[in-house]
Amino acid sequence: MGQLPIDAILPELLDRLTGHRNTVLAAAPGAGKTTRVPLAMLEASWLNGQRIVMLEPRRIAARSAARFMAAQLGEQVGDTVGYRVRMDTKVGPRTRIEVITEGVLTRMLQSDPALEGVGIVIFDEFHERHLHSDLGLALCLQSQSLLREDLRLLVMSATIDTGPVSELLGGAPVVMSEGRAFQVETHYTSGPAAGRIEDAVARAAAAALHRHEGDALVFLPGAGEIRRVHGILASMSLGADIRITPLYGNLTPEAQDRAVAESAPGERKIVLATSIAESSITVRGVRIVIDSGLSRVPRFSPRTGMARLETVPVSLASADQRRGRAGREAPGVCYRLWSEQEHRQLRPQSDPELMSTDLAPLALELAAWGIADPQELQWLDIPPAGAYNHALELLKQLGALDNRQSGKLTGHGKAMAELGMHPRLSHMVLKAAELDLGAEACELAALLSDRDLLHGSRSVDIRLRLEALHGGYSSKDADESAVRRIASEAGQWMRAAGIRESESMRSANSCGILLAMAYPDRIAQRRGDGRFLLRNGRGAVIQELQPLSGSPYLAAAELEDSGTDSRIRLAAPITQEELEIYLSAQLDTELEVKWDRASESVRARRRLRIGSIVLKEGPLQDPDPELVMQALLDGIKLHGSPVLPWTKSSRQLQARIELMRHHNPEWPDVSDSHLMDTLPEWLGPYIGGMRNRADLGRLNLFSILESLLTWQERETLEKEVPTHITVPSGSRIPVDYSNPEAPALAVRLQELFGLRQSPRIAGGKLPITIHLLSPAHRPVQVTSDLTSFWEQAYFDVKKDLKGRYPKHYWPDNPLEAAPTNRAKPRS
Missing domain, CATH: 3.40.50.300 (P-loop containing nucleotide triphosphate hydrolases)
Known part of the structure; x- marks a missing residue:
């Protein structure tokens, strides 16, 4: 083997690993760290014959590194050096170095938290900071702390800031290596x-x-x-x-x-x-x-x-x-x-x-690990709370976590975690297996985990991809190598889930059902022009007109968040009946009893809905009387006091009571504002069985208001705030209480001859304001001091009225004259 820059620091690195559990290696690109470091550790005393596990961020890197190291030893991959990546494993009984992708480490830890037989875990190219590398390191640190004091961790990277990593690893030493790069x-x-x-x-x-x-x-x-x-x-x-x-x-x-x-x-x-x-x-x-x-x-x-x-x-x-x-x-x-x-x-x-990614896989892995809060682990960056909470809600919706605050893993959630797929897909596969649709679900899962099989197609219909996978008419547009890869992956997942193809009933017509299981939050209802309403209330659109644009309901597997309406990229149709059968546990029956402003009546409806989508709606024949009453009261409050059948007498009673309250706060408050705020208390007992404004018209507000008074208060009211006052002419004139501070009496002037002082009410506390009228009942003068009127203003008024009404009686001394409700007093 030729010399590489990393060779110069290997003794120092091995020395650090001998004295410390954790170490950071910063090696420039081209230094040779990926292929030289694991081989150099094989004979380390602290390794004691255990395996070396090295994480690579990508499958191609894992395979390449394993092949190169095996070649350096003059062996085949699978002997001393092997690899484990998704859909491809080459290890043997003599394998000491396993190069794996990051998700494989998570599976290893979940099945054996102590990583028995592993002496060191190497995180290569850690600067890429993939989700599973951060998770793997956090889990390894806890395993090291609780179960494996002898487990060693080595983090290697070319460009990462070594300070925070060293601190995370408990002040781990940092070894530096120059790279070998040409100009x-x-x-x-x-x-x-x-x-x-x-x-x-x-x-x-x-x-x-x-x-x-x-x-x-x-x-x-x-x-x-x-x-x-x-x-x-x-x-x-x-x-x-x-x-x-x-x-x-x-x-x-x-x-x-x-x-x-x-x-x-x-x-x-x-x-x-x-x-x-x-x-x-x-x-x-x-x-x-x-x-x-x-x-x-x-x-x-x-x-x-x-x-x-x-x-x-x-x-x-x-x-x-x-x-x-x-x-x-x-x-x-x-x-x-x-x-x-x-x-x-x-x-x-x-x-x-x-x-910045979907944290549902992370949340499921942590739940399977027994962690309720990510902060129980050590991280370089703690998972963002918003995305993590959303992930927990999704897992609850999928039945992976219980609905209690603890959010513990359910039996279904444990099975989901063991499959090692995205939680949406593992949930779909497990539920589909119960319906004898497991094979199709595995194929859909493989299709959704790969790039689009029909990347040139404008159709969003995922059923075309499934047909292409089986050699249907769409297969001419599919990449043959992709078809083989997806089929192989589907087969692996079938074996992992214990599904035998012969037991499964394949049907492209079931795609919508399966997608609705995996993406229950992405069920969509058509609202016209290729636009749909999603379960979460957001809009979605199929941008180009195609057969699925007219489907009443869709289950969308892939959505692109692109503004007001998300773009639907992959979907399948689903019927309302299928939603009611297969997602029955997620449907809500909503009984709506509310006031309808347009018809001025209580409207009672029954709705079957899933989130924001209403599947069925119809009249509710026997609504709860309490709900009807509340809706009616809401309608009264919405329209205000005028919706009630106020009469002149009921308004007068209201004003009289308000006047008494003005002088004595112990009396009931019957102002419009207070009545609107306390509708259930004073009006509720009288509106049973009523549904609309016409029904409200039957109310007797006078009797209802009167019932708010005690017998004693009624007596006092009649005595101190009478409805009428008998004037000297003998006429009973109604008192106007619309202004509680100045109750008024409108009476013809001639009917008051002989009355020296203005009448007083409320126990003599309040004078009546008199609106003096002409014989034609037109206003002449307003006064609350009748004595002053007779002494001063009467003679000017008399002069004017005598000219206009010469046939009427206009005495010079009104206090001695006989009152009359006629033109002249009777003889």
Whole structure:
């Protein structure tokens, strides 16, 4: 084996590991840490014959590292060195070094928290901060603390800030190693002023290939851009010796291996890669790097419960990692499609996945570990509370956690965790198995865990993907290697769940049912024009008209949070009947009894709903009388006092009582405002059986108000605040109490002849304000001091009235004259 920079510090590293349980290794790209460190530990005394487990962030990196180390030992993979990745395992009874992907470590810990037989866990490329690497480290630290004092942890990275990691590991020593990198000439170019980034990348790659020797590695944000750049480059006629090959996570292992392998003699290649090629692997023969400067990351929103893929600028650390790919084997060149000024504005590190992703898998793993609160563990970054609480709610909805505050794992939740799938998918598979639909559920799970099988299709119907998987008419548009990969994964999950294909009843018509099990929060109801209402109340849309646009109900598997209405990307139809049968436990029967303002009546409805979606609605024949009464009272309060059948006499009674209260606060408050605030107390007993405004018209408000008074208060009211006053002419004149501070008596002046003083009420406390009227009942004078009127104003009034009403009696001495309600007094 040739010398690598890491070799110089291996003795120091082994010494640190001998004296400390935890260590941090900061090794620059190209130092050789991934393949040299595990081999150097094999004979360490503290290892005592136990296994070495090394985590890699990606499957291709795990396989490549294992193969390289096995080759260094002159062995096959599966002997001393093996690997475990999703859908591919090569280990044997003699395996001492296991290179695994991060999710595999979680499964190992859940099945054996003490990690018996493992002497050290190595976290390689920890700077990528994937969800399972943060989780794995937190679980290992607790295992080390409670169960395995002898377990060692080594965190390795090229670009991470070692200070916080060392502190997290209990003040672990930090070992530094320089890398081995050849000089890389860096060019900054402006990105596309207009048009697509793909065009700029393709032009830059073609030009660089013309100017420089070696192969080119092109960094793009995602598989879609890779396909488009591939098409552009293929149309440029670069030459028969140029091979264009993609490199991203969902390719088959064979396709990934072809991308990283050295080019054949006389051949050059352009590797179109996502960030998968940033670290851990060496793409042989690369001398040129074309960096779009973009990466695609998922952003989960607890507000919507959905994730959206965002294309964001890379961090400085990622840009340096990408640039370094050109100098691993020889001097190279890097073209960055951004300016130096933009480069200075890049953030130092990428955000940890933990801070922006769906935390349902994490919450399920912690529940299976026995952790109720993430803060019980040690983290570099504590999971955000909003996203974590949303994850807990989803797990409760799926039946993985009980509904108590403790939120403990249920038996169903334990089975979900053991499957090792996303909680939504594991729930779907387990429930589907009970319905003899397990095989289809596993196929759907595999389809949803991979890239879109019909990536060129505009249809959002997931049933077409299932047909393509079985060689249906859509299969002509499907990638054959993807079909094999998805079918293989579905088979593995069937075996993991104990499902035999012969026992399963496959039917594409069941897709909607299965998706509704996995995504109960994404059931949608059509509301016209390709738009749908989601269970959570948000809107969703199928952007292009297609058969599913007219489905009354959908279950959406993939939604892109894109503003007011989320974009539906994958879905299947489901019927109302299926929702009522298979999701019956999640349906709510809502009895609504409320006042309808338009019809001025109580409206009673029965609704069957799931979240914001109303499945059925109809009249409620026998509503609860108490609810009807409350709705009626709400209607009265909404419309106010005028909705009640006030009469002149009831208003007068109200005013009389208010006047007494004005002088004695012990009397009942019957003001409009207080009556509206206390409707149940004073009006409730009288409205039983009533449903509308017409019914309210039958109320006798006079009697109802009178019932608020005691017998004594009624007596006092009649005596001190009479309804009428008998004037000297003998007429009984009603008193107007509309102004409690100034009750009024409107009476013709001639009927008061002989009355020396104004009448007083309320025990003589309050004089009546007299509105003196002409014989034609027109206002003449207002006074509350009748004596002064007779002495001063009467004679001017008499002069005016005598001229207008000459036939009437206008005496010179009104106090001695006979009162009359006629033109002249009777003889």
